[in-house]
Amino acid sequence: xxxxxxxxxxxGNIYVGGDSPVIIQGMTKVPTSNISFLLxxxxxxxxxxxxxxxxxxxxxxxxxxxxxxxxxxxxxIVADIHYNKKLAxxxxxxxxxxxxxxxxxxxxxxxxxxxxxxxxxNIPIRIGINSGSIKVKRSLVENVIEKTTETTKFFQDxxxxxxxxxxxxxxxxxxxxxxxxxxxxxxxPLHLGITEAGKGYMAESKSILGIxxxxxxxxxxxxxxxxxxxxxxxxxxxxxxxxxxxxxxxxPEIISCPTCGRIQVALFDVLKKVEKExxxxxKKYPFVKNLKIAVMxxxxxxxxxxxxxxxxxxxxxxxxxxxxxxxxxxxYKKEEIINKLIKEIIKMEEKNGRxxx
Numbered sequence: 441x442x443x444x445x446x447x448x449x450x451x452g453n454i455y456v457g458g459d460s461p462v463i464i465q466g467m468t469k470v471p472t473s474n475i476s477f478l479l480x481x482x483x484x485x486x487x488x489x490x491x492x493x494x495x496x497x498x499x500x501x502x503x504x505x506x507x508x509x510x511x512x513x514x515x516x517i518v519a520d521i522h523y524n525k526k527l528a529x530x531x532x533x534x535x536x537x538x539x540x541x542x543x544x545x546x547x548x549x550x551x552x553x554x555x556x557x558x559x560x561x562n563i564p565i566r567i568g569i570n571s572g573s574i575k576v577k578r579s580l581v582e583n584v585i586e587k588t589t590e591t592t593k594f595f596q597d598x599x600x601x602x603x604x605x606x607x608x609x610x611x612x613x614x615x616x617x618x619x620x621x622x623x624x625x626x627x628x629p630l631h632l633g634i635t636e637a638g639k640g641y642m643a644e645s646k647s648i649l650g651i652x653x654x655x656x657x658x659x660x661x662x663x664x665x666x667x668x669x670x671x672x673x674x675x676x677x678x679x680x681x682x683x684x685x686x687x688x689x690x691x692p693e694i695i696s697c698p699t700c701g702r703i704q705v706a707l708f709d710v711l712k713k714v715e716k717e718x719x720x721x722x723k724k725y726p727f728v729k730n731l732k733i734a735v736m737x738x739x740x741x742x743x744x745x746x747x748x749x750x751x752x753x754x755x756x757x758x759x760x761x762x763x764x765x766x767x768x769x770x771x772y773k774k775e776e777i778i779n780k781l782i783k784e785i786i787k788m789e790e791k792n793g794r795x796x797x
Contacts, residue, residue, distance in 0.1 A: 443658045446629045449564050449602055452516025452537035454491060456604060457629030457661045462687055464678045465631070465664040466490035467520070469671050472502040481671060482513050488675045489690060492662070494518040494540065503530040510535050518566070525550035532557045538604075540566040543591040544573025555600045564602035567591050570635050571609035580609060581617050585625075588618075592626060603628045604662070608635035612650040619654050629661035639668040644677060652681050691722050692731040695749050703737040705755030705774065711735045717782050727792040728785065734763075751784060753777050 448458030456463050466485040470477040472495045485493055497503060497519045509517050516537035521528040523545050531539060532554075539558060541551065558565050567588065574583050584607050595603055605628050609615045615634055622630060634650040637643040647665045654660050663681065665674040682688040696711055714735050721728045734752025746752050747766035754761045760777040762769050762784075772780050 443661075444623050446627050446661055447601070447603075449604055449629055450562075451492060451518075451564055453514075454516060456492075460661070462655065462660060462682055463491045463662040464489060464675060464682070465492040465494060465518075465662055466671050466675050467494040467664065467666075468496070472496055472498065472505050475505055475508055478505055479508065479512055482509060484672055485675060486513055486515055488672050489679055490515060490675050492516050492518060492538075494520050494664075496520045497527045497531055500527070500530055503527065503534050506531060506534040506536050520568075521554075522546075525553055528554045529557055532561055532563055536563065538564050538566065540568045542568050542570060542573055543587065543594075544569060548594065551594065552598060555595065555598050558602070559600055562602070564604060565595070565600070566604040566606060566631060567595070568631070569607045571611075571614075572636075580611075581614050581621075584609070584618050585621050588622060589625065592628070601628075604631050605629070606631035606633065608633050608666075610634060610636040610638075610646075612646050612653075615650050616653055619659055620657070623659045630659060631662045631664065632660040633664045633666050635666055637666055637668075643667050643669075647677060648681055651678075652685060655681070655685055655687065689729050691729050692718055692733055694718065694733050694735060695746055695752070696735040697737045699737050703755070704757050705737060705760070707735070707737040707755060710753075710755070710760075710774070710778065713778050714781065717778065718785075721782070721785060721789075725786070725789040727789045731785065731788070733781075733785070751781065751788070753781055 446457040448460065449456050468478055468481045470481050472478055482493055493513065493515055495517060506517060518538040518540055519531035519536040520540045522542055528539050569584060569588055571580055571584060574587055577583060588605060588607050605622060605626060607618045607622060612634060619630060632651045632654055634646045637646045651663050663678050665677045667674055679690040683690055694715060699707055718733065732749045734746035734749035736746055736752060736754040738755060751764050759771045759773060761771050762780055
């Protein structure tokens with residue numbers, strides 16, 4: 441897929457848009473003024489792969505956390521501001537890397553002041569519109585587009601172009617339609633997401649579909665999965681979306697069969713052990729994340745249907761076949777096969793390392 445060409449915007453020590461990769465954002469869910477909890481969650485997000493972290497700013501005390509985060513966290517920090525211009529100005533003064541405002545709850549004169557200070561400090565602003573702050577007169581899509589266009593023009597009229605745009609709804613089809621139209625109208629980076637998606641399978645499906653369809657069309661420069669669940673889980677799903685589309689790689693891809701009545705091995709137990717070992721290797725070896733590893737339950741799904749895998753195993757009666765690129769190398773007992781697989785993966789890493797050097 442070819443991503444649509446957008447303006448490149450600097451946020452702290454990274455870039456969003458242009459030729460930059462699609463950036464993953466996370467948001468903390470603890471009170472911002474509780475420094476110890478905030479730092480703990482922020483470090484978890486950073487370790488899991490969040491490349492931008494957003495914090496809610498409810499009062500002036502919350503802005504005191506910015507300097508602490510900037511000292512302890514390496515990724516850019518974004519202040520999420522609603523209603524109160526002073527909180528945006530305090531955040532800018534204390535070194536925030538980016539401001540998010542919702543024009544649905546900000547006065548134009550207040551926005552002017554925020555723009556002026558952000559411009560002085562070279563800080564970008566996300567125009568973050570949510571459907572809940574829009575008065576729907578005709579259709580949700582039309583009104584969100586109208587509000588986004590009005591606000592963007594206002595920023596342009598005030599000679600401010602370090603803009604990132606988001607226009608989220610809780611609905612997949614409407615969100616997709618909105619972003620398609622925004623991509624036609626503007627060349628500013630687009631921040632994708634399904635807002636207020638909820639919890640569980642439906643929420644995950646809405647996020648994966650809404651974000652994934654747009655990314656597959658080349659639309660979107662940064663994403664945030666929004667769930668009524670762990671902030672770390674949001675990061676993992678965001679990574680999965682990007683990897684499933686072939687946009688970025690974060691971990692090896694394990695191909696495993698769905699199992700059926702043909703299966704004659706305890707595949708779930710084997711798969712669980714393989715996943716644990718692969719996770720360990722992925723943290724240690726840089727090459728491992730590029731591998732496709734097959735764990736199959738019978739001769740039908742394995743080696744034949746797993747030819748796309750770099751390396752893999754397939755279960756049989758009391759034994760497992762070990763194969764590379766669909767070619768069987770040997771057969772091994774169940775007790776031996778996982779060690780064999782892991783040793784071969786390490787050999788592949790070492791061989792790749794020698795090539796790099």
